[in-house]
Amino acid sequence: MCATPTHDTFEQARQLFLEGLKDFEEGRFDAAEQRFLSSLGLLPGRVSTLVNLAATQLKLLRPQDALATAQQVLALEAGNADAWFHKASALGQLNRHQEALLGYEKSLALAPPGAAEPWLRHGQTLQALDQPARALVSYERALAADPGLAQAWSNRGGILREMKRNEEAAEAFRQALAHGADPELHRYYLASVSAQPVPPSAPGHYVETLFDDYAEQFDAHLVGVLGYRAHSTLARHLAALGRGPFRSTLDLGCGTGLCAPFLKPMTDRLVGVDLSSLMLEKAQALGLYDRLVHAEIVDHLQGTDERYDLVTAADVFIYVGDLEPVFAALGRAMETHGLFCFSAECTASEAADFELLPSLRYAQSERYLRALAARHGFDLLQLVHAPIREDQREPIAGMYVYLARR
Template sequence: MLLQRDFRPGFGGEVYRRGPGPVESRGGIPWRRCYSPAPSMSTTPAPEAFEQARQRFFEGLEAFKAGRFADAEQAYLASLALVPGRVSTLLNLVATQLRLGRPQDALGRIEQILSVEPDNAEARFHKANAFGQLNRHPEALANYEKVLQLGTLPPGEPWLRHGQTLQALGRPEQALDSYDRALAADPAIAQAWTNRGSILRDMKRSEEAAAAFRRALALGADPELHRYYLAAVSGEQATPPTAPGHYVETLFDDYAHDFDAHLVGQLGYQAHRTLTTHLTGLGRGFRSAVDLGCGTGLCAPYLKPIAEKLVGVDLSSQMLQKAQALGLYGRLVHADIVAYLAQTDEQHDLVTAADVFIYVGDLAPVFDALDKALEPGGIFCFSAESAADENSDFELLPSLRYAHSERYLRGLAARHDLDVVRLVHAPIRDDQREAIAGMFVYLRRPESAR
């Protein structure tokens, strides 16, 4: 929520217009309120100082709009140095610091505002967003509820954020009610339709989910992402060959902080152990291994003892930070797995992909790129979710995961002259208390490929 205001020395009623701030999905709705100067401002600033502060304020506004958030922050700080405590400037500084990913700094400024104006709804809204960035969801929820109680902001956006926080707390039914309230206030909030569709999809209410995704798409939501959603829940869109890259990256960046506990502890994930157990059963060591889609490094403790060199590749920078902390990878690469395989100058004698291909339907580009990266005699092993229809190559499921047929995987191996050393059917994880059937595939490039 970025504030664009008349910057006048009289401190009268000022117009607040929502602009392209970091916590807004839409803008352009005005509202009015009185401005109270901070207690430290017992005297009106000199006209020269006020004019300089005003210039810095609007420089900050323009820098923010242009995406130059560090410049915006410096401009707002300069404005505050000239006219301390001005709430409009503090609020815009807070919005900027949240966009810079510094919620702790923002919280300090927010408390400065609330010490003067405890019922400032904009400050409460930013406070809730800051707690959300810090994954302090109960505190975020309490502040969104305070914003809604104050009733001085248009309610659509606060209800949207309220619902997102309830989702983060694992309360989807209540989140759905919040999204309905957001849409009752403003039916044009595309993100509320998207989030509503996601909850309905998880509830297996596919027709309602598809309707919500269609509404979001009509309102300008990401076309690639929403066609992917619609293909998963209704089949009315052609099945895309892969999940959108930005979807996967954002999903795992957001998921990184509790990924291991949720996946292994709550979903009973075991693909990393199953894949590496059968790999060590081959009874050989490896010169150079690459862990595709390495995530937080769940496979690393099992791969490091059998590989002289271990490289990890992932699309999520947040996941790579977690993997780096393990100290088991010689090198970590932030890249798409196909791009890495196609562009690397290295040849590996072990390539692994544990629970990666649930986000890749068409595996032909992976196998094509592997031709260059896997040395003769090398092993390529991976897991895949099992498709219900063995006559299909791959399916996009309502869970947004891809499943593959054994026939398809064996066909790809044959076309690329890879021998099937082992293929094991075993569960990958649990989903809503049901074991998800999977395959663990071990392929070898013949020595004669030299």
């Protein structure tokens, strides 16, 4: 039989719990966890403390611990909606999405009517399970409960954009902006589906996060599923020019290093630069690069002390529309007579310099690329029209451009 805690013990545990809540609210998650654990040391099995401990462990990205804590709550109180919510969130972090979906559904069944956050997470889980139509319904339920939930508007807009329902997507992105969503990111989204001004490039944090999340399955998905061929096509036409071997090569936006096996045999030194640290880890594992740099490409070109006689960029400019800063920065990083070779997607017409497509990729016109080259002191050696990859089994038209610096 457990002894009843004394008044002093209860008060001490309560004070630790309240301090833990304050730490949590102010983002001090390590401190919050210690407060909750200390409180539980005085009052073991306290449901409210365990629930907040699970929430804290999720913030600390320790889903296995959060799952165990949520299970403790459910062993004491099987109908605790918050515990089911935290359990589902932990399962989601562990990529156990089907189990997470069941957890969110249990949480929704137990929660008071009008709970928005569980519907948001339910929709995100359905997206992870590649069920966008069902996810759209979940986001609508979340927004019915809380019309100011910016993330639900944003996710809804993303699904509608992929469904090619551009006007509805644009309205969703406008609502996300109105309710406090990231302005730079959502103006970029909005420009892809409306006549809003096109930003010069994709937001850096968007590209970095996208490829950090994509790193593990990048090669298999891009090459195996999307039929990506820019790296091999770019290298094949480069080799045919017969201009090597090269002293020092810079692989802009090198990613996981798909170009490296083609470039390494034709150069003495190979340097890669990319915004995604997780992609660079994959590139490092190849053992083909002499140096890898975690940086934005223009920043690297402007800051490097190295001089390159070959610079490549395979499928990089789909995230950069305005190439003026890139060409301007190349002037100080390249040797005279060095080669700059890159791929680009084609605009629908030659009227625009560049455009942002609903796919969230940029395309450039041939007229624009030729003008940029001439303006920045490059001679055009070759321009090849060939597909970049496939989208829904349709080839994406591209250009492979080979320039020599005067």
